[in-house]
Structure formats: structure tokens, C-alpha cells
Amino acid sequence: AQSVTQLDSHVSVSEGTPVLLRCNYSSSYSPSLFWYVQHPNKGLQLLLKYTSAATLVKGINGFEAEFKKSETSFHLTKPSAHMSDAAEYFCVVRHGSGNTGKLIFGQGTTLQVKP
């Protein structure tokens, strides 16, 4: 069965330093993977998605993620954190083959950005 594990529940970085949010997945199929962001008191928004095309995926707001099959990882990175990046981040895997199937969310990582 597909699942995701976000390895850090809380990450704290200084503004202007790199961000790394870790996600490992397990999947019986070639997975579809996503990152969503939830800002305080706001709805969830798609950051980026991997659907078996390029392994390095670029998303909004300067974020990117690399699909590494050998490591079953899909870590989210950003070269330089901004204060506005402080939010909750969720790694998501689509369960099932084909282009249907439920989306399973990880437990989330809270990103804190210090001035």
C-alpha cells in the first residue's frame, strides 16, 4: 500500500538559508507525488507534483523537489527561505494505479523561518 513519511515534524531555518523538508514514500506502483502547503488560517495549495516525467520538479515560490526512486524519497527544497514560507507542508502520494486513486497525506512538517 502507498504511504508517505515526513521525517521531520518541525523544521526551523533562518531567513535566506536553504530549506529541506524530507519525505519518503512507499508504493507498489510508479507513484504520483505532490507537495501541498497550508499557510496559517488559509486553505491548502498545491506547490508541485511529480507524475513520472522529469525527476526534478519545479513548483511555485521557488520550491522544487527531486524524485529519487533508489531512495524512495521526494524531498522538498528551496535555496533561500523567505519569511512568507512559514507554513505547514504536506507530502502526498496517490494510492493506486492509473490516474485515479485516493491521495494520502503525510503528517506534515511545520516550517519556521527566523529573521
Added chain:
Amino acid sequence: GAGVSQSPSNKVTEKGKDVELRCDPISGHTALYWYRQSLGQGLEFLIYFQGNSAPDKSGLPSDRFSAERTGGSVSTLTIQRTQQEDSAVYLCASKRRGDGELFFGEGSRLTVL
């Protein structure tokens, strides 16, 4: 509106009462999801509707929970005999078939006293 609409936005109920939460997805979206988010927790999958297929109910925590989707559009999540542990924000989301973006409603915050 053009987004996913959920109602009520807030519901306070007494333990043992039944509640219904409504979701109106984006027109044309064939997939509809219900998730639950408790304070400080991630999103817990509850149920997934895809077109006319049988729903995936594997995330419903007990038989007190049920959901239906009428006419391939509006969905209602029903919680019977509510318990305090049911208190959470219930999120509905919809998307087109495939790996497009999941669009979320603003959620229904349920508080069971």
C-alpha cells in the same frame, strides 16, 4: 462561486447528536475527497468519490461515519452519535480526473461538547 464550498463553516454540537456536513465541489470535477484535520495533526483521509465508481470508504474511522454524493456533485458527510474525539476540521476537496490539483474548501470546524 468557482471554488469548493463547505457548510456549515462552524458547528458546535452536543455529544450524541448527529451532524451533517455539506460539500459543493467545483463544477465538472469528478473526484471528491473528505479529510479530517485535528488540531496540530495532518490530514486524515476519510472517503473518496471518483465519478460513478463505488466510493473508497477505507478511511472512515467507524460506522458512525457515512457519506454520499448525489448526482455526481454535492456530497454530505454524516456523523451519527457524535463523540468528543470527532471534534476536528473536516475538509472537502475536489479535482478533475487524473493528477491535477486538488482544490480544497475552507473546511467545517466541528466541536463536540
